[in-house]
Amino acid sequence: MVEQSIWMQKVEADPGHSQWYIERFRSLARAGEDLVGEARLVDAMVPRGARILDAGCGPGRVGGYLAEAGHTVVGVDVDPALIAAAEQDHPGPRWLVGDLAELDLPSRGIPEPFDIIVSAGNVMTFLAPSTRVRVLSRLRAHLDDDGRAVIGFGSGRDYEFGQFFDDAAQAGFTPDLLLSTWDLRPFTENSDFLVASLRPSPQGL
Template sequence: MTGQRDRWAELTGGQAGEEYAQRFAQLAESGHDVHGEASFCAALLRPAARVLDAGCGTGRIAIRLAELGHDCTGVDVDSSMLAVARRAAPAQEWLLGDLARLDTLGLRPGFDLAIAAGNVIPLLAPGTEPDVVRQLAAALRPGGLLVTGMGLDAAHLPLPEPPLTLAEFDHWCTRAGLTLRHRYATWSGDPYYEGCGYAVSVHSSPAT
């Protein structure tokens, strides 16, 4: 562990798993599509791809991608969230760990895609963001994809102000050897525009 509390832990105290799962269950019951991130990723993947769900939370995305035939591993630092994921899909791989030290978890590299959705990047421990991007890039196969979704203003974040800019994030990705391929305003693929408040980004690692 880095020894520094992430912004998510500051907000929730690390006890939000059941409440978070219940909120999405209620959304699904009311007819909302709660699989937008998984559908977005599935469109980028070949059959039976290896996926790393970084900051997987209660496992909503990884479980759905597994249902679609992909091999998914979830990692999260919040044990209350992982408890829900393990209960929902006990056969899947769920790892408790700090994304800034992903290389200590014994993961086999060569993932086809790593996803960090749900404002994972903005909610990391302050100062660890470049390390997390570097770790996620290192986990990918040549030509693999890093998919991220993050709010860029207070209206799209559970924070009073954004802790990072999109330019900073892109800089960390460039330093990690990643190249921006696509950027959207939503998980439905709506075009990104300056000031839209949310960004879904697809970066790729170098192909050999």
């Protein structure tokens, strides 16, 4: 049995947590805040009309922008409330409730592979630690051999960057480009945020 994600543990402890998160981003959007920096980077990495998987899509801000830019987007999140908000606020992509540790989109009628996979919003730190390698392996299985996975999360969230690199290697990825922000600042040993563009390892898994 797959261990429950840290996110869903939070939801069980506080049933209002998901709605708070949804309303937080709706409020920021109404205030005119820039909420699509991650999506702009991903958009620049692929040709128009790319197939994109938004892994841990939340209420849809990243995948929604990418769909409007002309890409075919599938978003997956474990929280049904977030998926419902994505469907309401960002129609266009296909939004699905699902656990990334058990990701199997072909079984749900969605062909693979994807040209790029994006996982923004600290998704990796909300996974159950025992599922991290499994999630990365499932992402690798859904990615084209020439594709890239772009994953961003902050430090101080019980997932050291070094451990992430080890987990990614175990899952069949190799680093392609490492940044400390979504606006292309270089990653250094002192960075408190990581944006990792990963390519499938030559040997794969």
